[in-house]
Amino acid sequence: MSTLDYPSSGHPASRIAxxxxxxxxxRGRGEMDKTENLRTGRKALETALEEDINFFDHADIYSGGDSEEVFGELIKEMRLPRDSMLIQTKCGIRFNGDPGADDPHRYDFSEEHILRSVxxxxxxxxxxxxxxxxLHRPDALMEPEEIAAAFAKLHASGKVRAFGVSNHTPPQMELLRDALPFPLVANQVEINLLKTSLIDAGIVSAGREPALGHPADGSLEYHRxxxxxxxxxxxxxxxxxxxxxxxxxDPRIQPTAALVHELADARGVPAEAIVIxxxxxxxxxxxxxxxTRxxxxxxxxxKSTDVRLTREEWYRLYLAGRGTSLP
Ligand SMILES: NC(=O)c1ccc[n+]([C@@H]2O[C@H](COP(=O)([O-])OP(=O)(O)OC[C@H]3O[C@@H](n4cnc5c(N)ncnc54)[C@H](OP(=O)(O)O)[C@@H]3O)[C@@H](O)[C@H]2O)c1
Structure with a gap:
């Protein structure tokens, strides 16, 4: 599998994470049996490694911490060499009741919370x-200098190699970049064939396109x-x-799925390979x-890494997924 570089993170990342x-x-589907989670997770991890996937995404809150714990047990049980993997996690979301009964669902980029979460x-x-x-979701009360202090401690102690954000807008990243002693290496955002808004934001027209003004406009260009x-x-x-x-x-799903399957059949690959x-x-x-597990x-x-869509195929999929024609 081809790779992707993250500055300071250690070594190249697999193209799929x-x-x-x-x-x-x-959680919510009543599947909290640890033995079962270890069994399912083991198969997923074995398959990922067989496919040369070396990048694993976590968050402190996933299944209340159980996802990280199951993964940690699997690394130990399977005796996986830590240096062959890139492990990413997130912090900054707190649920209601943490720790006080009246404490609300909130975001927390305080130095104390970041350090404790890590x-x-x-x-x-x-x-x-x-x-x-x-940093999982932007904290309305974020103080960049406080985040910088936490990051500097984590880096100096060797506990974290590189830093990034998730669900952040370009101005929020700019604010952080100004204060941080390290570059931001990633912004994790929702983007897929049925969630094309970050791409739509780059299509400017006086016609039917929504007026520019969404805070995440220009994100992809900013990242580049x-x-x-x-x-x-x-x-x-x-x-x-x-x-x-x-x-x-959603009326976009059926025609987009039909096109995904048409292109998949023509290439002899699974539908997921086209979506990715x-x-x-x-x-x-x-x-x-x-x-997926x-x-x-x-x-x-x-298999998606074997597929290179033509410009025309990419646009056919984009048009189906966004559900409206281009200006
Ligand atoms: N930064 C953030 O705010 C944020 C938010 C959400 C998620 N994430 C990260 O992004 C990762 C992926 O997100 P996601 O899991 O929400 O979305 P996803 O990767 O788009 O979808 C995965 C889910 O779709 C199911 N699925 C996929 N193809 C299917 C099919 N053909 N038939 C039935 N079910 C199918 C999978 O079930 P199976 O397990 O059965 O395959 C799984 O539950 C997460 O694991 C997490 O690391 C980050």
Whole structure:
């Protein structure tokens, strides 16, 4: 598999990354059996490594910490060499009741919370360092100097190698970049064939296009200008284009899924490979974080690196996914 470079993170990352949000089970679906999670996670991890996937995405909050814990146990159990993997995690989201009964769901980029969160992730993952730490969702009360102080301590102690953000706008990144002693290496955002808004934002017209003005406008160009990797969360569009029965009546799904399957059949690859190849074809070098534990689906996604869509195929998919014609 081809690779992608993250400055300061250690070594090259596989072109496809594995999102580990469900390693602790799909909370809400009543799947919290640890033995079962270890068994399912082991198969997913084995398959990912067989497909040369070496980049793993976590967050302190995934399954309340269970996802990191299951992953940490698997690394130990499978005796995986830590240096062959890139482990990314996130901090900054706190749920209601943490720690006080009246404390609300909120974001927290205070130095104290960042440092405490990283300690928890290191413990659960059973590792002495995190390769990339992301700030999960922008904290309205963020003080860049305070974040910089936390990052400097984490870097100096060797606990974190590189830093980035998730769901941030260009002005928020600019604010941070001004204060941080390190470059931001990534911004993880939702982008897929059914969530094209960051690409739509680059299509400027006086006609039917929505007026510019969304805070995330220009994100992809901003990332390219500053060497920030665009990580795509939900790159599979939750499976709606590759076989999952849609639980919504979104009129874009059926025609886009039909086109995905047409292109997949023509190339002899699984539908997932086309859905992911659409992201890979973008010049921002988008890094898809696939959120599956299903070995067959991991293999299907890995096939995307063999596919290069033509400009015309890319636009046909884009037009179907965005659901409106271009100006
Ligand atoms: N930064 C953020 O704010 C943020 C937010 C959400 C997620 N993330 C990260 O991004 C990763 C991926 O996101 P995601 O998991 O939400 O979205 P995703 O990768 O688009 O979708 C994965 C989900 O879709 C299901 N799926 C895919 N194809 C399917 C098919 N053909 N039939 C049935 N089900 C299918 C998968 O089930 P199976 O397991 O059965 O394959 C899995 O539950 C996460 O693991 C996490 O690391 C980050």
């Amino acid at each position: 594995l999102g580990c949000m469900h390693f602790g089970g799909n 300690e928890g992730s290191l413990r659960r993952l059973g590792t002495d360092r995190i390769d990339i730490l992301l 200008l500053h060497g920030i990797v665009t990580q795509a969360w939900a790159p599979l569009a939750y499976g709606y284009l590759s076989g999952r029965n849609p639980d919504t009546d 190849a659409w992201l890979l074809r973008h010049p921002a070098k988008i890094h898809p974080i696939i959120g 299903d070995p067959a689906r991991i293999r299907a996604c890995a």
